[in-house]
Amino acid sequence: MLDKWKDKEGEEIEAFQEFRILTSEVISRTAFGSSYLEGEKIFYMLQKLSDIVSRNSNKSRIPILSKFWKTDDDIESEKLAREIQDLVIEIVKKRENKVSSGGAESFGSDFLGLLVKAFNNSDEKNKISMEDLVDECKTFYFAGQETVNASLAWAVLVLAIHRDWQDKARREVMEIFGKQNPHSEGLAKLKIMSMIINETLRLYTPLNGMVRRARRQVQVGKLVLPAEVDVLIPNMALHHDPQLWGDDAHVFKPERFEEGIAKATKYNAAAF
Secondary structure (H helix, E strand, C coil): CCCEEECCCCCEEEHHHHHHHHHHHHHHHHHHCCCHHHHHHHHHHHHHHHHHHHHHCCCCCCCCHHHHCCCHHHHHHHHHHHHHHHHHHHHHHHHHHHHHCCCCCCCCCCHHHHHHHHHCCCCCCCCCCHHHHHHHHHHHHHHHHHHHHHHHHHHHHHHHHCHHHHHHHHHHHHHHHCCCCCCHHHHCCCHHHHHHHHHHHHHCCCCCCEEEEECCCEEECCEEECCCEEEEECHHHHHCCHHHHCCCCCCCCHHHHCCCHHHHCCCCHHHC
């Protein structure tokens, strides 16, 4: 199985789940100063909430009736939202208590620290509400983790299939880092790895589409969009469009990005 690895004892492990734990740990530590275990409940509940949203996204709602009659999914999603909020507030309170007790001089320079600082800002113009703080944390926890997780899993899959690119990437990494741990200066020099990542994102985009709302009437080409209309931008369709990428748009070809994203997209910013 291409989505399976084997550990030192020869036992199979599921790659997607391993990356889920890895990306969760990275986000927990770099953005929130905590461990994966501390944020595990939040990740789990956000995943359940996402599943509920996905299976209800195409269901029609009766505007007035839906306020008085709630489905099991509605009740479950509201419960999950409250529990997630309580957990995030608990993390925030820990950070605030650490400062107030003298255990730390500031709220910290990580993502959570900046949010807590904005929440405690004495200037009302720059102050954010607890609701905004919780929403930002939820977005960062889930959107950041799930998209990177999916991209890593797909990258491993295509490299397992295309061994020639796997060899090229390995040689480049060894040439730049040798036996050293990766560092930011070296990461910027990984040209082949960047090409592989960009082509993976093109073929297997983490988001199938994006919804944008026209705040005012706007003209796009020959199409006039009235104000307050939601527009679905299908990333997957754009990334597989032969007119943009050629007849081999469905083929894994990292060399498309050899001269950068702008050249690969023929300077069409919306293509990728």
